[in-house]
Amino acid sequence: MIESLLVANRGEIARRIIRTAKRLGVRAVAVHSEADADLPFVVEADEAVCVGPANPAQSYRNAEAILAAAESTGAQAIHPGYGFLSENADFARTVQARGLVWVGPGADAITAMGDKINARNLMAAAGVPVAPGTTEPATDLDAAVAAATEIGYPVMVKAAAGGGGMGMAVAADEAALRTEYDKVRAFAERMFGDGSVLIERYFPRVRHVEVQILGLADGRVLALGERECSVQRRNQKLVEESPSPAVSPELRARFLAAAVRAGEAVGYRNAGTVECLLDPATQEFFFLEMNTRLQVEHPVTELVYGVDLVEEQLRVAAGLAPTFDPDALTPRGHAIELRINAEDPKRFLPGPGVIGTWVEPTGEGVRVDSGYVAGNTVTPFYDSLLAKLVVTGADRAEAIERARTAVADFAVAGPKNNLPFFAELLTNGEFLSGDYDTGIVGRMR
Template sequence: MTTAIRKLLVANRGEIALRVMRTCREMGIRTVAIYSEADRLSPHVRYADEAVCVGPPPSSESYLQTDVIIDVCKKLAVDAIHPGYGFLSENANFARAVREAGLIFVGPSPEAIEMMGSKLGAKAAVSTYNIPMVPGTPDAISDREAAKRTAAEIGYPILIKASAGGGGKGMRIVQMEQEFDEQMERAVSEAISSFGDGSVFIEKYVTSPRHVEIQVLGDQHGNIIHLFERECSVQRRHQKVVEEAPSAVLTPEIRAEMGRCAVDVARACGYYGAGTVEFIVDDQLNFYFLEMNTRLQVEHPVTEQITGVDLVKQMIYIAEGKPLTIKQDELEIKGHAVEIRVYAEDPANNFLPDVGTLHTYVRPQGNGVRVDDGFEQGMAIPIYYDPMIAKLITYGATREEAIEKMIRAIDEYQISGVQTTLPFCRFVMEHEAFRSGQFDTHFVQRYFTPQVLQAQPDATETQLAATLAAWLLDQRKPKAESAATSLPVQRSKWKENRLR
């Protein structure tokens, strides 16, 4: 049985809210935006057919307010909620509350989210399938001495990891047994403070790891496919900055085997919707299951570029109960895509977040360039949320072409008012390790220092010229009225204007 979605609320903000809304508009689905007081003038608020303020700037008082969001849905006759990524996207209780309210959650079941939300639970769920696992403890550590014996058996270095962890939190590398107790205490303490769960386990530490993930799609009829891999090894603070599809090093045989394993992971938890199965790959191209992310990934555009599949559209079809119409043997990799995350961060100062106003904000354009963002010139970068300004994606017939397009697009991207990761990403694109494909998750530690950015062309004069040009252009434009409104619901003029 299928249920048509006619109105959808996006329980998110910024670029991912816009990304979902654009596909909804193509599908003839009306959209509702929610926003905090800090995001009142954000593009996603104006783009939606309706928009409702759900609270003050802190996410705990706005974007994480389950009851408020569901109440908005009831008042505006919303059929479904898309959670985007972050915030409530992997919150099983939210997915359950949405279902109990008689709404459609555009994502997996609460049970699948719960199962894969625990690294130990995920390992247990997939243990009946022939999926490679990193050697380690199968359960949370309850006997520290026994854990030390296990560590000695698998060999140092090892990782102590929080079962409920993510983003590098609650994770410690232990080089030798003498460090075990101290690092254990730190990992448990951080796991409790970050996740409210002090459960930790140990794994063999892969010394030169690559982070490779497989995109999967499953419907509610038991059909599951994979859409190949994404390489996500260039990271800082265990979080991705550069992604690409496909990986530069996987053979067709390894790709097929990783795809099979990813589909089995999804099958192990009865998964439907879009999800990502993450693997660690060592320097011999042996791969090991890491975890499953039960949501749309930030880096999903590179998969869309090489497959031609709109992942958001597929998520909506699946949520409506429709069977997948894409067959595994129909999919093929076409070309190459690279994505960089443009953060308001200072690469010269340990990538610390930067705040300020986008005095200049001019997007790159041209063949093979895609920008997913949620900001405009003159907007301030809020201190309350993740500092990502945009995702810049380039596509080419070959990897070399995609990289060259990325360098050109970075040079054309004009941002002033805040420090960004653009200079760092340009450094990556030109580095021999990246160009050759011979890199791993230690790229930043091995190759990057603030001094290397000083060797790049001085962009000061270019930025000053761009700022002046933008100011002059702004003076010629008629001044628009303020977008702020005292009404509780803002209604889009898009359809009205289109009919004129």
């Protein structure tokens, strides 16, 4: 097993990784910005190094500063968490070139999946269903219009190098496409340094379902069930649950088989997620993207399958076998995750501030992965995620009931937060029925 681990991230995911590292007797090293010096993950690490000012480009995305911290602390391995440098193939290569262990998939897999058009083409060749769309970037507006005409409106205009729900727009007709194409391209160039644009069929009523995969050290790729991620605002997830209430045993078998093929197509190692769109009317699903890292919502899979995915990541990176029998994975019960964000519960606009009150719920089937405690300041420099409230039950109904109680018991004062939204969602008839799609939040508003 790895003996010392540098966690190249912040907040709840850094704290989460450190927790598993310490349980395994692995020395945990944190890196932090000046703005995060007092956060729990810094305090709980065995050692901590400040890598720069609040601006992420000068701290959490500063590859050389992070590598210098690893060298100065004698860290053996680097876990990137999610976001920041987690899907940066050049960083992964540099980590390994410096003689360190990279806790994640190989750089070639990250590169292959980092461009949405290339990923679509690879998946299609591997027999994974993909939605109608372009096989090459739409290099100019005329090419985009021609592609959309062939595909059929409405279409989704996407930044090929994007991720996390960013760099996307819907065009219902040519006039809208002419407006949105330039916006998406400019955003992509600014955010990702790559203005390539993908045109893809847009499905007005669709569900977002993803599969957790784990590429083992021996070369096998496993699928650890699916997660339903259709409760979203601005194409970004707010709630995840497993198993999906929309997925039958027959459909699940098809989902998992496709996800394994996707992983095998790129020689995948370590944890990753194959994201898909599901048309509830036809039960057809289409590859959306592969996230070559640990997902925010990994706890729902952990609780349903009884595994620690961070521990499994460390074992794969160290060349070790998993802690479980790959041929005897059995899901049990139902899990739901709510992303508690520092944002207005109506318009979902960020609302940073000093946390005056922070009381986490407890009880059977309740888990909280948090990044803050009372007295901490939520700054405007980073993602608004405060904590992940995860509940389990013998079935979906019990999990929802426990979630209602936990939301009511979660006391946060200071920054704005979206707990009132979850209180509303957990009594919403559409959500309770399980028959919902990615438009549910818009209909609630």
